[in-house]
Amino acid sequence: MKLFLTRLFSLRPNELVLVLPLGLILWSNSLAVQISYIASVSGFLNKVGVNQFLVVSIVTYIIILGVLSLKSLIIDRLSRVNVMGGMTFSFAMVFVLLRLLFVFRFPDWLNYSFFYLLAELQWLFFPLVFWIFANSIFNMAEAKRLFPLIAAWGFLGKLLGIGIATIAPGVFADLGVDPEELILVNVLFYLFSYILVKVFLSSTQSHDQTIYQPESVQDTLTECFNFIKEVRSFRFLTWSILIFSACDILIEFRFYDISDNAFTTLGEYQTFYGLYRLAMTLLSFTIQTFLTGKILTYFNLKDTFLIMPFTMLTSLILLLISPNLVGGVGAILLARLSWDTIDESARKSFQALVPEERRGRVSIFMDGYLLAIGTILGSGVTGIVILLGHVLPFSTFYGYIGIGVLAAFLGIWSIFQMRVVYENSLLNWRLTRRSKAKSVLDKLNI
Incomplete structure (x- = not known):
């Protein structure tokens, strides 16, 4: 065997x-x-x-x-x-x-x-x-x-x-x-x-020869902030991740709201939610296997970041046009498939520009801290709108989805700004590897 x-x-x-x-x-x-x-x-x-x-x-x-x-x-x-x-x-x-x-x-x-x-x-x-x-x-x-x-x-x-x-x-x-x-x-x-x-696996030998240097959380965040502040393309990409993480929780909440009202028992909803996640998994696998690599190869890396903003905006508009279960499922599939396949691969490729000695901290900050902060902000804004809806005469649905649409436009502006400064940012000294003389432009097909 x-x-x-x-x-x-x-x-x-x-x-x-x-x-x-x-x-x-x-x-x-x-x-x-x-x-x-x-x-x-x-x-x-x-x-x-x-x-x-x-x-x-x-x-x-x-x-x-x-x-x-x-x-x-x-x-x-x-x-x-x-x-x-x-x-x-x-x-x-x-x-x-x-x-x-x-x-x-x-x-x-x-x-x-x-x-x-x-x-x-x-x-x-x-x-x-x-x-x-x-x-x-x-x-x-x-x-x-x-x-x-x-x-x-x-x-x-x-x-x-x-x-x-x-x-x-x-x-x-x-x-x-x-x-x-x-x-x-x-x-x-x-x-x-x-x-x-x-x-x-208990006897495995590590190939990692990095010598650990004690560093506090404050030191780690300071390093990430300084990096993002000085490398302008990463700064605008950071804003877009924060914005679209907030938009994503708005779409997710609306999806839960619609689907929860459509099914009455725990068993029915669990079956529906399982089928939704099955569809998401199969579609993600198909896109990641057959489309993502071709898109990243055919387009410049900076251009692939345009897919996520317009997809997120389309998802929010779809919810406004079709505020029912079909619209809710379509919106969350559209947003999540783009975020978890093409955009995630583009972000990982972009993070490859960061030198080894900084890449881990910058990656955790962008894929961990920003995701968490954006989710907290999106949940907070949605919650405030719903609370205001109890005392003021307006539709909470149009309230928080409208805010999401405005945020999506801000995210689109951020990505366009990132594209403007992209080439100049590649020459920033913080993207220079300490131990290697070749430039990033020589090592990556960007």
């Missing part, structure tokens, strides 16, 4: 014992993420209500900001293996705690809010640590060859997780089992991941 798998995936001797455990760990997390999202969102909307979701989003992303800060302090101080093992075991134990909260009948708003927080941490925090861990095992040449194979396991995990969460309500109802028992599936898969780390 080992020889068959080695030949099937074109692996070199002794790579299977590393690639297979890593792939299974990513598969397990991807599966658990889908279960958490589908079950937590469905349960929260059914048991608590859509308006309270805005409060949960704000609190969740404030906590995520704290977790990102903690990560920046500990990730380079501890062994990569210990961090990975500790994270998988911690997730397993936290899901055990969550199941106990349901057993002892704590308030629904607390249980499902905690569940949603865990889903966001699984989606954002786990991959950050996982890929840092994987990067410490393989050198650059190995990573280019093996990482696509490892990442494919994540896609398979997504599909299985969506399938489990979608059919679980009907199966559990027939068996007379509480729907909360689905949480135990996550416990089992994270314990499985912990065993994989300890048994197969």
Whole structure:
């Protein structure tokens, strides 16, 4: 079997014992993420209500900001293996705690809010640590060859997780089992991941030769602020990420509002939400596989950033034209597919311009901190509009979607400004690699 798998995936001797455990760990997390999202969102909307979701989003992303800060302090101080093992075991134990909260009948708003927080941490925090861990095992040449194979396991995990969460309500109802028992599936898969780390990956040798220099959260943020302030193209891109993160939560909230009113029972909504995530996953895979690479190759990198702003604006206008379930589903699919495929790949390519010694901090700031802050701002604005709607005679829907449209125009202006200063920014000294003489323009096809 080992020889068959080695030949099937074109692996070199002794790579299977590393690639297979890593792939299974990513598969397990991807599966658990889908279960958490589908079950937590469905349960929260059914048991608590859509308006309270805005409060949960704000609190969740404030906590995520704290977790990102903690990560920046500990990730380079501890062994990569210990961090990975500790994270998988911690997730397993936290899901055990969550199941106990349901057993002892704590308030629904607390249980499902905690569940949603865990889903966001699984989606954002786990991959950050996982890929840092994987990067410490393989050198650059190995990573280019093996990482696509490892990442494919994540896609398979997504599909299985969506399938489990979608059919679980009907199966559990027939068996007379509480729907909360689905949480135990996550416990089992994270314990499985912990065993994989300890048994197969605990003796891995790190290829990372970077010497850690103690740095506080303030130092990290100061470095990022100075970088973005001085490199003007990154400054305008930063504004656009912040704006479109806020617009995204407006669209998501409207989607939840419409779909929650369309389905009355928890089982019906969980099935619908599972099918929505299945469609999202399959469409994302198709776009990422067959379109994204061609678009990034055919167009200049700066031009690909125009796709996201106009897509986001189109999604918001679609909600205004068709404020029903069809419009809500179409709007969130349009926005998320563009954000998670073409725009994400463009951002990652753009971040490759940042020198190695700064890239990690700048990437976490752009993909972590800005996303969290934008979500908090968007949730706050939507919440304020809804509160004002209780005392003033106006439509809250047109209020917060109208604000989203204005913000989208501001984001479009920001991207156009980024394109204006793009070439000059490439000559900024902060984009110069300390240890290499060749310029960025010589190394990248931009």
